[in-house]
Amino acid sequence: MDANGIEFREVEGRGRAVIAKRDFQPGILLFEEPALVFVKTWMILTGVIVFRRDKVEHKYEALLSEEKSQYRSLYPVCEEPHTERHGERHGESTESGGQLRNRGRTPEASPSPASPTPLTSQQHLQIWDNCGFHYCDSLDDQRNQILHVVVCPALLSAITGCAYAYRFQAQYVKSVLAAGVLFFAIVGPVCYRLFYFGSQAIFVKASRLNHSCQPNAEWQVDAVGEAKHAPTLSLRTKQRVKKGEELTIDYIRELPDLKQSERRKLLQQDYGFLCTCTRCTRCISDDVEELEAEER
Numbered sequence: 001m002d003a004n005g006i007e008f009r010e011v012e013g014r015g016r017a018v019i020a021k022r023d024f025q026p027g028i029l030l031f032e033e034p035a036l037v038f039v040k041t042w043m044i045l046t047g048v049i050v051f052r053r054d055k056v057e058h059k060y061e062a063l064l065s066e067e068k069s070q071y072r073s074l075y076p077v078c079e080e081p082h083t084e085r086h087g088e089r090h091g092e093s094t095e096s097g098g099q100l101r102n103r104g105r106t107p108e109a110s111p112s113p114a115s116p117t118p119l120t121s122q123q124h125l126q127i128w129d130n131c132g133f134h135y136c137d138s139l140d141d142q143r144n145q146i147l148h149v150v151v152c153p154a155l156l157s158a159i160t161g162c163a164y165a166y167r168f169q170a171q172y173v174k175s176v177l178a179a180g181v182l183f184f185a186i187v188g189p190v191c192y193r194l195f196y197f198g199s200q201a202i203f204v205k206a207s208r209l210n211h212s213c214q215p216n217a218e219w220q221v222d223a224v225g226e227a228k229h230a231p232t233l234s235l236r237t238k239q240r241v242k243k244g245e246e247l248t249i250d251y252i253r254e255l256p257d258l259k260q261s262e263r264r265k266l267l268q269q270d271y272g273f274l275c276t277c278t279r280c281t282r283c284i285s286d287d288v289e290e291l292e293a294e295e296r
C-alpha cells in the first residue's frame with residue numbers, strides 16, 4: 001500500500017514529520033512498509049539494545065546503491081538544519097528522495113552515487129539509535145521463552161543452590177531445588193525484564209515519524225517468514241486524526257508506567273531531544289503537579 005493520505009514535511013522544532021492529508025478514523029491503516037535492513041539484537045534492562053556493529057555494517061554493504069542512499073539519508077536525522085528540498089518525499093526511491101544529508105558530503109545530484117564516502121561505525125550507530133524499530137519476531141519469542149523459562153531459572157537456581165550449599169553445608173540437590181522454587185517465586189518475573197532477544201529494523205518512511213507522549217498512531221511489525229520476506233511495519237491510527245495533524249508514535253511505548261518528568265528525562269538521555277509534544281509542552285508550562293496527579 002502506498003502512503004496515501006499522508007505527506008512528509010517539516011514541522012517547527014521537530015524536523016521532518018508525517019502529516020495527515022485528510023481525516024482518519026481510529027484503526028485505519030496508514031501505510032505498510034518492508035524493512036530496508038534488519039538485524040538480530042539483545043536487549044538488556046528493557047532499554048539497552050546491543051547488536052554487533054560489524055553485522056550492521058555488513059548488512060549495509062549488501063544493500064543496492066539506491067537502498068544505500070536511502071539508508072544514508074537517515075544520517076544525521078536530527079542534527080542538521082532540516083532544509084527539505086523542493087519535491088523531496090522521504091522513502092520514495094526517486095533521485096530526489098533519500099538524498100545525502102551527511103555533513104561534508106556532496107549532494108547526490110552531482111556526484112556518482114557509486115562511490116559515496118564510507119559511513120563510520122559511529123554514524124551507523126547513530127542511524128540505528130535514531131531510526132531503529134525494535135520488535136520481537138517468532139524466533140526471538142521462542143528464544144526468549146527458552147531463556148526465561150529454562151536457561152535463566154536453571155542457571156540462577158544452580159548458582160543460588162551452590163551458594164546455599166556452601167554456606168549451610170546443605171545437600172547440593174536439596175539446595176538447588178529450594179533455590180529453584182525461590183527463583184520462580186521471587187526472581188522469575190524480574191528476570192524477564194533483565195535480558196531478552198529481539199530484532200531491530202530500519203523502515204525508511206516510518207523513521208520520519210516523530211514522538212509524542214500522547215501518540216495518535218501505533219506501529220506493528222509483522223516478521224512472519226522473515227527468512228524469505230523482509231519484516232513489514234504497518235502504521236495505524238490509534239484515534240481520530242484530523243486533516244493537517246501530525247502523525248506521531250510513542251518511542252518509549254515499552255515503558256508506559258513512567259511519570260511525565262521521567263519520560264522527558266529518558267527521551268533526552270537516550271534519544272537526545274527535548275520532547276516538544278503537546279503533553280510535554282503542558283508539563284513545562286505550569287501544571288507538572290497536576291499532570292503527575294492525573295497519572296497517579
Ligand SMILES: C[S@@+](CC[C@H](N)C(=O)[O-])C[C@H]1O[C@@H](n2cnc3c(N)ncnc32)[C@H](O)[C@@H]1O
Pocket residue numbers: 013014015016017077078082130131207208209210211212271272273274275276277
Ligand atoms: C526518528 S527521527 C524522526 C524524524 C525527524 N524529525 C527527521 O527530521 O527526520 C527522531 C528525531 O526527531 C526529532 N523529534 C522526534 N520527536 C520529537 C519531539 N516530540 N520533540 C522534539 N523533537 C522530536 C528528534 O530530533 C529525534 O531525534
